[in-house]
Amino acid sequence: MYTREDVNENTIVLTMTIPREAFDKSYKAILKDQTKDSKVKGFRKGKVPSELLEPSMKPMLQFKTFEKLAPMYINTAIQKEKIELIAPPKYSKLPKFDTKDDLEFKVEVTIMPEFKLGNMKKVKIEKKEVSIEKKDVDQAIQEIKTNNKTKVKKIGDSWAKEIAKKLKLKDITNLEELKKEIKNILTKQKEQMLRHTYQENALKQAINLSDIKIPQPAIEFEAKEREKAFEQEMQQRGIKVNDFVKQSNLKMEQMREAWLKDAKDALESDAFLTLYANKRNIKVEKEEIDKKIEIIKKSRPNVDQSIFSNDQWLEYIKKVERKEKAFKEFIKETLGKEF
Known part of the structure:
Protein backbone atom coordinates (compact mmCIF):
# COMPACT_ATOMS: atom_id res chain seq x y z
CA MET A 1 0.00 0.00 0.00
CA ILE A 111 11.33 13.53 -11.44
CA MET A 112 12.01 15.70 -14.44
CA PRO A 113 9.53 18.59 -14.54
CA GLU A 114 7.59 19.26 -17.71
CA PHE A 115 9.17 21.86 -19.95
CA LYS A 116 7.69 24.02 -22.69
CA LEU A 117 9.64 24.35 -25.90
CA GLY A 118 10.72 27.93 -26.47
CA ASN A 119 10.47 29.85 -29.73
CA MET A 120 13.33 28.47 -31.80
CA LYS A 121 13.12 31.47 -34.13
CA LYS A 122 14.64 33.52 -31.33
CA VAL A 123 17.87 31.53 -31.51
CA LYS A 124 20.32 33.98 -33.05
CA ILE A 125 23.92 33.14 -33.87
CA GLU A 126 26.36 35.69 -35.22
CA LYS A 127 28.50 33.92 -37.79
CA LYS A 128 32.07 34.99 -38.43
CA GLU A 129 34.04 35.06 -41.63
CA VAL A 130 36.83 32.50 -41.62
CA SER A 131 40.19 34.03 -42.42
CA ILE A 132 43.67 32.55 -42.23
CA GLU A 133 46.50 35.06 -42.16
CA LYS A 134 50.02 34.65 -43.51
CA LYS A 135 51.44 34.45 -39.99
CA ASP A 136 49.15 31.49 -39.23
CA VAL A 137 50.52 29.59 -42.22
CA ASP A 138 54.12 30.52 -41.37
CA GLN A 139 53.62 29.35 -37.79
CA ALA A 140 52.18 26.04 -39.02
CA ILE A 141 55.15 25.58 -41.37
CA GLN A 142 57.55 26.19 -38.49
CA GLU A 143 55.73 23.71 -36.25
CA ILE A 144 55.83 21.08 -39.00
CA LYS A 145 59.57 21.62 -39.37
CA THR A 146 60.12 21.35 -35.61
CA ASN A 147 58.10 18.16 -35.27
CA ASN A 148 59.44 16.31 -38.32
CA LYS A 149 62.98 15.25 -39.19
CA THR A 150 63.97 15.76 -42.83
CA LYS A 151 67.10 15.40 -44.90
CA VAL A 152 66.63 18.91 -46.25
CA LYS A 153 67.10 21.30 -43.35
CA LYS A 154 66.26 24.65 -44.90
CA ILE A 155 62.65 25.58 -45.61
CA GLY A 156 62.24 25.87 -49.35
CA ASP A 157 60.91 24.01 -52.38
CA SER A 158 63.01 20.88 -51.76
CA TRP A 159 62.01 20.76 -48.10
CA ALA A 160 58.37 21.29 -49.09
CA LYS A 161 58.47 18.31 -51.46
CA GLU A 162 60.10 16.08 -48.84
CA ILE A 163 57.75 17.06 -46.01
CA ALA A 164 54.69 16.78 -48.26
CA LYS A 165 55.66 13.21 -49.10
CA LYS A 166 56.19 12.44 -45.44
CA LEU A 167 52.81 13.92 -44.50
CA LYS A 168 51.16 12.21 -47.49
CA LEU A 169 50.09 15.48 -49.08
CA LYS A 170 49.58 14.97 -52.81
CA ASP A 171 50.58 17.19 -55.74
CA ILE A 172 52.98 19.40 -53.78
CA THR A 173 56.04 20.41 -55.82
CA ASN A 174 57.14 23.63 -54.13
CA LEU A 175 56.81 25.72 -50.99
CA GLU A 176 54.00 27.93 -52.29
CA GLU A 177 51.84 24.90 -53.04
CA LEU A 178 52.55 23.56 -49.56
CA LYS A 179 51.56 26.87 -48.01
CA LYS A 180 48.37 26.89 -50.05
CA GLU A 181 47.52 23.35 -48.90
CA ILE A 182 48.24 24.24 -45.27
CA LYS A 183 46.03 27.31 -45.58
CA ASN A 184 43.20 25.09 -46.86
CA ILE A 185 43.70 22.67 -43.97
CA LEU A 186 43.75 25.49 -41.40
CA THR A 187 40.62 26.98 -42.97
CA LYS A 188 38.74 23.69 -42.69
CA GLN A 189 39.90 23.25 -39.10
CA LYS A 190 38.75 26.73 -38.15
CA GLU A 191 35.43 26.23 -39.93
CA GLN A 192 34.92 23.02 -37.99
CA MET A 193 35.73 24.73 -34.70
CA LEU A 194 33.36 27.60 -35.47
CA ARG A 195 30.65 25.16 -36.54
CA HIS A 196 30.98 23.39 -33.20
CA THR A 197 30.88 26.73 -31.36
CA TYR A 198 27.76 27.83 -33.26
CA GLN A 199 26.03 24.56 -32.43
CA GLU A 200 26.93 24.81 -28.75
CA ASN A 201 25.72 28.41 -28.55
CA ALA A 202 22.49 27.57 -30.36
CA LEU A 203 21.83 24.72 -27.94
CA LYS A 204 22.52 26.93 -24.91
CA GLN A 205 20.14 29.59 -26.22
CA ALA A 206 17.44 26.99 -26.87
CA ILE A 207 17.85 25.59 -23.35
CA ASN A 208 17.43 29.08 -21.89
CA LEU A 209 14.46 29.87 -24.14
CA SER A 210 12.80 26.65 -22.99
CA ASP A 211 13.61 27.45 -19.35
CA ILE A 212 15.22 24.05 -18.78
CA LYS A 213 16.06 23.79 -15.09
CA ILE A 214 17.26 20.44 -13.79
CA PRO A 215 16.44 19.48 -10.17
CA GLN A 216 19.54 19.64 -8.00
CA PRO A 217 19.28 16.02 -6.73
CA ALA A 218 19.57 14.81 -10.33
CA ILE A 219 22.64 16.97 -10.95
CA GLU A 220 24.31 15.76 -7.77
CA PHE A 221 23.55 12.12 -8.57
CA GLU A 222 24.95 12.44 -12.09
CA ALA A 223 28.07 14.19 -10.78
CA LYS A 224 28.55 11.43 -8.23
CA GLU A 225 28.31 8.83 -10.98
CA ARG A 226 31.06 10.66 -12.86
CA GLU A 227 33.22 10.64 -9.78
CA LYS A 228 32.66 6.89 -9.37
CA ALA A 229 33.58 6.30 -13.01
CA PHE A 230 36.77 8.33 -12.51
CA GLU A 231 37.69 6.33 -9.40
CA GLN A 232 37.09 3.05 -11.24
CA GLU A 233 39.26 4.19 -14.14
CA MET A 234 42.08 5.14 -11.77
CA GLN A 235 41.77 1.78 -10.04
CA GLN A 236 41.94 -0.09 -13.35
CA ARG A 237 45.05 1.86 -14.29
CA GLY A 238 46.61 1.14 -10.91
CA ILE A 239 46.72 4.80 -9.92
CA LYS A 240 45.72 6.16 -6.54
CA VAL A 241 43.24 9.02 -6.78
CA ASN A 242 45.18 11.18 -4.32
CA ASP A 243 48.39 10.68 -6.29
CA PHE A 244 46.69 11.64 -9.55
CA VAL A 245 45.19 14.76 -7.98
CA LYS A 246 48.58 15.85 -6.61
CA GLN A 247 50.40 15.22 -9.89
CA SER A 248 47.72 17.13 -11.79
CA ASN A 249 48.07 20.05 -9.39
CA LEU A 250 44.33 19.88 -8.72
CA LYS A 251 42.09 19.60 -5.69
CA MET A 252 39.19 17.18 -5.34
CA GLU A 253 36.91 20.16 -4.69
CA GLN A 254 37.83 21.56 -8.10
CA MET A 255 37.18 18.24 -9.79
CA ARG A 256 33.82 17.87 -8.06
CA GLU A 257 32.84 21.36 -9.16
CA ALA A 258 33.77 20.42 -12.73
CA TRP A 259 31.73 17.20 -12.51
CA LEU A 260 28.74 19.17 -11.22
CA LYS A 261 28.99 21.62 -14.12
CA ASP A 262 29.41 18.83 -16.68
CA ALA A 263 26.48 16.94 -15.16
CA LYS A 264 24.26 20.03 -15.27
CA ASP A 265 25.17 20.78 -18.90
CA ALA A 266 24.64 17.17 -19.97
CA LEU A 267 21.28 16.84 -18.23
CA GLU A 268 20.06 20.16 -19.63
CA SER A 269 21.02 19.12 -23.16
CA ASP A 270 19.43 15.72 -22.68
CA ALA A 271 16.19 17.23 -21.37
CA PHE A 272 16.00 19.77 -24.18
CA LEU A 273 16.63 17.24 -26.95
CA THR A 274 14.01 14.90 -25.48
CA LEU A 275 11.56 17.80 -25.39
CA TYR A 276 12.46 18.85 -28.93
CA ALA A 277 12.08 15.29 -30.22
CA ASN A 278 8.64 15.03 -28.62
CA LYS A 279 7.41 18.37 -29.95
CA ARG A 280 8.77 17.76 -33.44
CA ASN A 281 7.47 14.19 -33.44
CA ILE A 282 10.87 12.73 -34.24
CA LYS A 283 10.81 8.95 -34.54
CA VAL A 284 13.43 6.27 -34.99
CA GLU A 285 12.74 3.46 -37.43
CA LYS A 286 13.83 -0.14 -36.88
CA GLU A 287 16.20 0.10 -39.86
CA GLU A 288 18.01 2.99 -38.18
CA ILE A 289 18.43 1.01 -34.96
CA ASP A 290 19.73 -2.00 -36.90
CA LYS A 291 22.23 0.21 -38.70
CA LYS A 292 23.39 1.69 -35.40
CA ILE A 293 23.84 -1.76 -33.90
CA GLU A 294 25.93 -2.90 -36.86
CA ILE A 295 28.21 0.10 -36.40
CA ILE A 296 28.61 -0.75 -32.70
CA LYS A 297 29.31 -4.39 -33.50
CA LYS A 298 32.08 -3.45 -35.92
CA SER A 299 33.65 -0.98 -33.51
CA ARG A 300 33.48 -3.40 -30.56
CA PRO A 301 33.99 -6.92 -31.96
CA ASN A 302 34.89 -8.43 -28.58
CA VAL A 303 31.78 -7.28 -26.73
CA ASP A 304 29.36 -9.88 -25.35
CA GLN A 305 26.92 -10.52 -28.22
CA SER A 306 24.00 -11.15 -25.85
CA ILE A 307 23.80 -7.41 -25.15
CA PHE A 308 22.46 -6.82 -28.66
CA SER A 309 19.25 -8.67 -27.81
CA ASN A 310 18.83 -7.09 -24.37
CA ASP A 311 15.59 -5.07 -24.28
CA GLN A 312 16.92 -2.42 -21.89
CA TRP A 313 20.05 -1.90 -23.98
CA LEU A 314 18.01 -1.68 -27.18
CA GLU A 315 15.73 0.90 -25.58
CA TYR A 316 18.79 2.89 -24.53
CA ILE A 317 20.19 2.80 -28.08
CA LYS A 318 16.82 3.92 -29.41
CA LYS A 319 16.81 6.91 -27.07
CA VAL A 320 20.36 7.84 -28.05
CA GLU A 321 19.55 7.61 -31.75
CA ARG A 322 16.40 9.69 -31.28
CA LYS A 323 18.32 12.44 -29.50
CA GLU A 324 20.98 12.44 -32.21
CA LYS A 325 18.25 12.88 -34.82
CA ALA A 326 16.68 15.61 -32.71
CA PHE A 327 20.01 17.45 -32.49
CA LYS A 328 20.53 17.30 -36.25
CA GLU A 329 16.99 18.54 -36.87
CA PHE A 330 17.42 21.31 -34.30
CA ILE A 331 20.68 22.49 -35.89
CA LYS A 332 19.06 22.44 -39.32
CA GLU A 333 16.13 24.50 -38.01
CA THR A 334 18.21 27.10 -36.17
CA LEU A 335 21.45 27.31 -38.17
CA GLY A 336 20.52 26.04 -41.60
CA LYS A 337 21.13 22.93 -43.68
CA GLU A 338 24.81 23.72 -44.21
CA PHE A 339 25.45 22.97 -40.55
Whole structure:
Protein backbone atom coordinates (compact mmCIF):
# COMPACT_ATOMS: atom_id res chain seq x y z
CA MET A 1 0.00 0.00 0.00
CA TYR A 2 1.09 3.55 -0.68
CA THR A 3 -0.14 7.07 -1.21
CA ARG A 4 1.26 9.71 -3.53
CA GLU A 5 1.72 13.42 -2.87
CA ASP A 6 3.00 15.73 -5.60
CA VAL A 7 4.94 18.29 -3.58
CA ASN A 8 6.06 20.36 -6.56
CA GLU A 9 6.76 19.94 -10.26
CA ASN A 10 9.82 17.78 -9.67
CA THR A 11 9.24 16.14 -6.27
CA ILE A 12 6.85 13.35 -5.33
CA VAL A 13 6.51 11.94 -1.83
CA LEU A 14 5.43 8.32 -1.59
CA THR A 15 4.11 7.17 1.77
CA MET A 16 4.70 3.44 1.83
CA THR A 17 3.34 0.71 4.09
CA ILE A 18 4.95 -2.66 4.72
CA PRO A 19 2.48 -5.06 6.37
CA ARG A 20 3.71 -6.14 9.80
CA GLU A 21 3.15 -9.79 8.91
CA ALA A 22 5.40 -9.54 5.84
CA PHE A 23 8.06 -7.70 7.82
CA ASP A 24 8.05 -10.21 10.69
CA LYS A 25 8.29 -13.15 8.30
CA SER A 26 11.31 -11.65 6.54
CA TYR A 27 12.85 -10.65 9.87
CA LYS A 28 12.65 -14.21 11.21
CA ALA A 29 14.28 -15.58 8.06
CA ILE A 30 17.14 -13.09 8.34
CA LEU A 31 17.51 -13.80 12.07
CA LYS A 32 17.75 -17.52 11.37
CA ASP A 33 20.33 -16.96 8.66
CA GLN A 34 22.42 -14.66 10.85
CA THR A 35 22.47 -17.02 13.82
CA LYS A 36 23.02 -20.35 12.05
CA ASP A 37 26.82 -20.13 12.28
CA SER A 38 27.01 -18.40 15.65
CA LYS A 39 29.35 -19.80 18.28
CA VAL A 40 28.56 -19.53 21.99
CA LYS A 41 30.29 -21.45 24.73
CA GLY A 42 28.13 -24.34 25.89
CA PHE A 43 26.33 -24.73 22.55
CA ARG A 44 27.23 -26.55 19.38
CA LYS A 45 27.84 -24.46 16.27
CA GLY A 46 24.53 -23.46 14.73
CA LYS A 47 22.54 -24.69 17.72
CA VAL A 48 22.52 -21.45 19.70
CA PRO A 49 18.90 -20.47 20.48
CA SER A 50 17.97 -17.34 18.55
CA GLU A 51 16.33 -15.95 21.70
CA LEU A 52 19.78 -15.79 23.25
CA LEU A 53 21.35 -13.85 20.38
CA GLU A 54 18.46 -11.73 19.20
CA PRO A 55 18.48 -8.91 21.82
CA SER A 56 21.94 -7.66 20.85
CA MET A 57 21.31 -8.07 17.13
CA LYS A 58 17.73 -6.86 16.92
CA PRO A 59 18.23 -3.19 15.86
CA MET A 60 20.69 -4.20 13.15
CA LEU A 61 18.47 -7.03 11.90
CA GLN A 62 15.37 -4.84 11.86
CA PHE A 63 17.10 -2.30 9.66
CA LYS A 64 18.55 -5.04 7.47
CA THR A 65 15.05 -6.44 6.98
CA PHE A 66 13.77 -2.98 6.10
CA GLU A 67 16.61 -2.48 3.61
CA LYS A 68 15.66 -5.75 1.95
CA LEU A 69 11.91 -5.12 1.71
CA ALA A 70 11.63 -1.36 1.14
CA PRO A 71 13.10 -1.26 -2.41
CA MET A 72 10.57 -3.86 -3.58
CA TYR A 73 7.65 -1.77 -2.32
CA ILE A 74 9.17 1.43 -3.71
CA ASN A 75 9.79 -0.09 -7.15
CA THR A 76 6.24 -1.47 -7.29
CA ALA A 77 4.80 1.97 -6.55
CA ILE A 78 7.10 3.66 -9.07
CA GLN A 79 6.07 1.21 -11.79
CA LYS A 80 2.36 1.59 -11.01
CA GLU A 81 2.63 5.38 -11.05
CA LYS A 82 4.76 5.28 -14.21
CA ILE A 83 7.34 7.54 -12.59
CA GLU A 84 10.59 8.14 -14.48
CA LEU A 85 13.32 8.59 -11.90
CA ILE A 86 16.20 10.98 -12.50
CA ALA A 87 17.81 10.36 -9.10
CA PRO A 88 17.60 7.56 -6.52
CA PRO A 89 14.66 7.76 -4.07
CA LYS A 90 15.54 9.43 -0.78
CA TYR A 91 14.08 8.32 2.55
CA SER A 92 12.41 11.25 4.30
CA LYS A 93 10.85 9.23 7.12
CA LEU A 94 11.88 5.83 8.48
CA PRO A 95 9.44 3.39 10.08
CA LYS A 96 9.08 2.58 13.76
CA PHE A 97 10.19 -0.99 14.22
CA ASP A 98 9.27 -1.68 17.86
CA THR A 99 5.49 -1.64 17.46
CA LYS A 100 2.92 -4.19 16.35
CA ASP A 101 1.61 -1.87 13.65
CA ASP A 102 2.37 -1.95 9.95
CA LEU A 103 5.57 -0.14 9.04
CA GLU A 104 5.08 3.26 7.44
CA PHE A 105 7.88 5.17 5.77
CA LYS A 106 8.24 7.96 3.23
CA VAL A 107 10.48 8.48 0.24
CA GLU A 108 11.09 11.57 -1.85
CA VAL A 109 11.23 10.86 -5.56
CA THR A 110 12.79 13.34 -7.95
CA ILE A 111 11.33 13.53 -11.44
CA MET A 112 12.01 15.70 -14.44
CA PRO A 113 9.53 18.59 -14.54
CA GLU A 114 7.59 19.26 -17.71
CA PHE A 115 9.17 21.86 -19.95
CA LYS A 116 7.69 24.02 -22.69
CA LEU A 117 9.64 24.35 -25.90
CA GLY A 118 10.72 27.93 -26.47
CA ASN A 119 10.47 29.85 -29.73
CA MET A 120 13.33 28.47 -31.80
CA LYS A 121 13.12 31.47 -34.13
CA LYS A 122 14.64 33.52 -31.33
CA VAL A 123 17.87 31.53 -31.51
CA LYS A 124 20.32 33.98 -33.05
CA ILE A 125 23.92 33.14 -33.87
CA GLU A 126 26.36 35.69 -35.22
CA LYS A 127 28.50 33.92 -37.79
CA LYS A 128 32.07 34.99 -38.43
CA GLU A 129 34.04 35.06 -41.63
CA VAL A 130 36.83 32.50 -41.62
CA SER A 131 40.19 34.03 -42.42
CA ILE A 132 43.67 32.55 -42.23
CA GLU A 133 46.50 35.06 -42.16
CA LYS A 134 50.02 34.65 -43.51
CA LYS A 135 51.44 34.45 -39.99
CA ASP A 136 49.15 31.49 -39.23
CA VAL A 137 50.52 29.59 -42.22
CA ASP A 138 54.12 30.52 -41.37
CA GLN A 139 53.62 29.35 -37.79
CA ALA A 140 52.18 26.04 -39.02
CA ILE A 141 55.15 25.58 -41.37
CA GLN A 142 57.55 26.19 -38.49
CA GLU A 143 55.73 23.71 -36.25
CA ILE A 144 55.83 21.08 -39.00
CA LYS A 145 59.57 21.62 -39.37
CA THR A 146 60.12 21.35 -35.61
CA ASN A 147 58.10 18.16 -35.27
CA ASN A 148 59.44 16.31 -38.32
CA LYS A 149 62.98 15.25 -39.19
CA THR A 150 63.97 15.76 -42.83
CA LYS A 151 67.10 15.40 -44.90
CA VAL A 152 66.63 18.91 -46.25
CA LYS A 153 67.10 21.30 -43.35
CA LYS A 154 66.26 24.65 -44.90
CA ILE A 155 62.65 25.58 -45.61
CA GLY A 156 62.24 25.87 -49.35
CA ASP A 157 60.91 24.01 -52.38
CA SER A 158 63.01 20.88 -51.76
CA TRP A 159 62.01 20.76 -48.10
CA ALA A 160 58.37 21.29 -49.09
CA LYS A 161 58.47 18.31 -51.46
CA GLU A 162 60.10 16.08 -48.84
CA ILE A 163 57.75 17.06 -46.01
CA ALA A 164 54.69 16.78 -48.26
CA LYS A 165 55.66 13.21 -49.10
CA LYS A 166 56.19 12.44 -45.44
CA LEU A 167 52.81 13.92 -44.50
CA LYS A 168 51.16 12.21 -47.49
CA LEU A 169 50.09 15.48 -49.08
CA LYS A 170 49.58 14.97 -52.81
CA ASP A 171 50.58 17.19 -55.74
CA ILE A 172 52.98 19.40 -53.78
CA THR A 173 56.04 20.41 -55.82
CA ASN A 174 57.14 23.63 -54.13
CA LEU A 175 56.81 25.72 -50.99
CA GLU A 176 54.00 27.93 -52.29
CA GLU A 177 51.84 24.90 -53.04
CA LEU A 178 52.55 23.56 -49.56
CA LYS A 179 51.56 26.87 -48.01
CA LYS A 180 48.37 26.89 -50.05
CA GLU A 181 47.52 23.35 -48.90
CA ILE A 182 48.24 24.24 -45.27
CA LYS A 183 46.03 27.31 -45.58
CA ASN A 184 43.20 25.09 -46.86
CA ILE A 185 43.70 22.67 -43.97
CA LEU A 186 43.75 25.49 -41.40
CA THR A 187 40.62 26.98 -42.97
CA LYS A 188 38.74 23.69 -42.69
CA GLN A 189 39.90 23.25 -39.10
CA LYS A 190 38.75 26.73 -38.15
CA GLU A 191 35.43 26.23 -39.93
CA GLN A 192 34.92 23.02 -37.99
CA MET A 193 35.73 24.73 -34.70
CA LEU A 194 33.36 27.60 -35.47
CA ARG A 195 30.65 25.16 -36.54
CA HIS A 196 30.98 23.39 -33.20
CA THR A 197 30.88 26.73 -31.36
CA TYR A 198 27.76 27.83 -33.26
CA GLN A 199 26.03 24.56 -32.43
CA GLU A 200 26.93 24.81 -28.75
CA ASN A 201 25.72 28.41 -28.55
CA ALA A 202 22.49 27.57 -30.36
CA LEU A 203 21.83 24.72 -27.94
CA LYS A 204 22.52 26.93 -24.91
CA GLN A 205 20.14 29.59 -26.22
CA ALA A 206 17.44 26.99 -26.87
CA ILE A 207 17.85 25.59 -23.35
CA ASN A 208 17.43 29.08 -21.89
CA LEU A 209 14.46 29.87 -24.14
CA SER A 210 12.80 26.65 -22.99
CA ASP A 211 13.61 27.45 -19.35
CA ILE A 212 15.22 24.05 -18.78
CA LYS A 213 16.06 23.79 -15.09
CA ILE A 214 17.26 20.44 -13.79
CA PRO A 215 16.44 19.48 -10.17
CA GLN A 216 19.54 19.64 -8.00
CA PRO A 217 19.28 16.02 -6.73
CA ALA A 218 19.57 14.81 -10.33
CA ILE A 219 22.64 16.97 -10.95
CA GLU A 220 24.31 15.76 -7.77
CA PHE A 221 23.55 12.12 -8.57
CA GLU A 222 24.95 12.44 -12.09
CA ALA A 223 28.07 14.19 -10.78
CA LYS A 224 28.55 11.43 -8.23
CA GLU A 225 28.31 8.83 -10.98
CA ARG A 226 31.06 10.66 -12.86
CA GLU A 227 33.22 10.64 -9.78
CA LYS A 228 32.66 6.89 -9.37
CA ALA A 229 33.58 6.30 -13.01
CA PHE A 230 36.77 8.33 -12.51
CA GLU A 231 37.69 6.33 -9.40
CA GLN A 232 37.09 3.05 -11.24
CA GLU A 233 39.26 4.19 -14.14
CA MET A 234 42.08 5.14 -11.77
CA GLN A 235 41.77 1.78 -10.04
CA GLN A 236 41.94 -0.09 -13.35
CA ARG A 237 45.05 1.86 -14.29
CA GLY A 238 46.61 1.14 -10.91
CA ILE A 239 46.72 4.80 -9.92
CA LYS A 240 45.72 6.16 -6.54
CA VAL A 241 43.24 9.02 -6.78
CA ASN A 242 45.18 11.18 -4.32
CA ASP A 243 48.39 10.68 -6.29
CA PHE A 244 46.69 11.64 -9.55
CA VAL A 245 45.19 14.76 -7.98
CA LYS A 246 48.58 15.85 -6.61
CA GLN A 247 50.40 15.22 -9.89
CA SER A 248 47.72 17.13 -11.79
CA ASN A 249 48.07 20.05 -9.39
CA LEU A 250 44.33 19.88 -8.72
CA LYS A 251 42.09 19.60 -5.69
CA MET A 252 39.19 17.18 -5.34
CA GLU A 253 36.91 20.16 -4.69
CA GLN A 254 37.83 21.56 -8.10
CA MET A 255 37.18 18.24 -9.79
CA ARG A 256 33.82 17.87 -8.06
CA GLU A 257 32.84 21.36 -9.16
CA ALA A 258 33.77 20.42 -12.73
CA TRP A 259 31.73 17.20 -12.51
CA LEU A 260 28.74 19.17 -11.22
CA LYS A 261 28.99 21.62 -14.12
CA ASP A 262 29.41 18.83 -16.68
CA ALA A 263 26.48 16.94 -15.16
CA LYS A 264 24.26 20.03 -15.27
CA ASP A 265 25.17 20.78 -18.90
CA ALA A 266 24.64 17.17 -19.97
CA LEU A 267 21.28 16.84 -18.23
CA GLU A 268 20.06 20.16 -19.63
CA SER A 269 21.02 19.12 -23.16
CA ASP A 270 19.43 15.72 -22.68
CA ALA A 271 16.19 17.23 -21.37
CA PHE A 272 16.00 19.77 -24.18
CA LEU A 273 16.63 17.24 -26.95
CA THR A 274 14.01 14.90 -25.48
CA LEU A 275 11.56 17.80 -25.39
CA TYR A 276 12.46 18.85 -28.93
CA ALA A 277 12.08 15.29 -30.22
CA ASN A 278 8.64 15.03 -28.62
CA LYS A 279 7.41 18.37 -29.95
CA ARG A 280 8.77 17.76 -33.44
CA ASN A 281 7.47 14.19 -33.44
CA ILE A 282 10.87 12.73 -34.24
CA LYS A 283 10.81 8.95 -34.54
CA VAL A 284 13.43 6.27 -34.99
CA GLU A 285 12.74 3.46 -37.43
CA LYS A 286 13.83 -0.14 -36.88
CA GLU A 287 16.20 0.10 -39.86
CA GLU A 288 18.01 2.99 -38.18
CA ILE A 289 18.43 1.01 -34.96
CA ASP A 290 19.73 -2.00 -36.90
CA LYS A 291 22.23 0.21 -38.70
CA LYS A 292 23.39 1.69 -35.40
CA ILE A 293 23.84 -1.76 -33.90
CA GLU A 294 25.93 -2.90 -36.86
CA ILE A 295 28.21 0.10 -36.40
CA ILE A 296 28.61 -0.75 -32.70
CA LYS A 297 29.31 -4.39 -33.50
CA LYS A 298 32.08 -3.45 -35.92
CA SER A 299 33.65 -0.98 -33.51
CA ARG A 300 33.48 -3.40 -30.56
CA PRO A 301 33.99 -6.92 -31.96
CA ASN A 302 34.89 -8.43 -28.58
CA VAL A 303 31.78 -7.28 -26.73
CA ASP A 304 29.36 -9.88 -25.35
CA GLN A 305 26.92 -10.52 -28.22
CA SER A 306 24.00 -11.15 -25.85
CA ILE A 307 23.80 -7.41 -25.15
CA PHE A 308 22.46 -6.82 -28.66
CA SER A 309 19.25 -8.67 -27.81
CA ASN A 310 18.83 -7.09 -24.37
CA ASP A 311 15.59 -5.07 -24.28
CA GLN A 312 16.92 -2.42 -21.89
CA TRP A 313 20.05 -1.90 -23.98
CA LEU A 314 18.01 -1.68 -27.18
CA GLU A 315 15.73 0.90 -25.58
CA TYR A 316 18.79 2.89 -24.53
CA ILE A 317 20.19 2.80 -28.08
CA LYS A 318 16.82 3.92 -29.41
CA LYS A 319 16.81 6.91 -27.07
CA VAL A 320 20.36 7.84 -28.05
CA GLU A 321 19.55 7.61 -31.75
CA ARG A 322 16.40 9.69 -31.28
CA LYS A 323 18.32 12.44 -29.50
CA GLU A 324 20.98 12.44 -32.21
CA LYS A 325 18.25 12.88 -34.82
CA ALA A 326 16.68 15.61 -32.71
CA PHE A 327 20.01 17.45 -32.49
CA LYS A 328 20.53 17.30 -36.25
CA GLU A 329 16.99 18.54 -36.87
CA PHE A 330 17.42 21.31 -34.30
CA ILE A 331 20.68 22.49 -35.89
CA LYS A 332 19.06 22.44 -39.32
CA GLU A 333 16.13 24.50 -38.01
CA THR A 334 18.21 27.10 -36.17
CA LEU A 335 21.45 27.31 -38.17
CA GLY A 336 20.52 26.04 -41.60
CA LYS A 337 21.13 22.93 -43.68
CA GLU A 338 24.81 23.72 -44.21
CA PHE A 339 25.45 22.97 -40.55
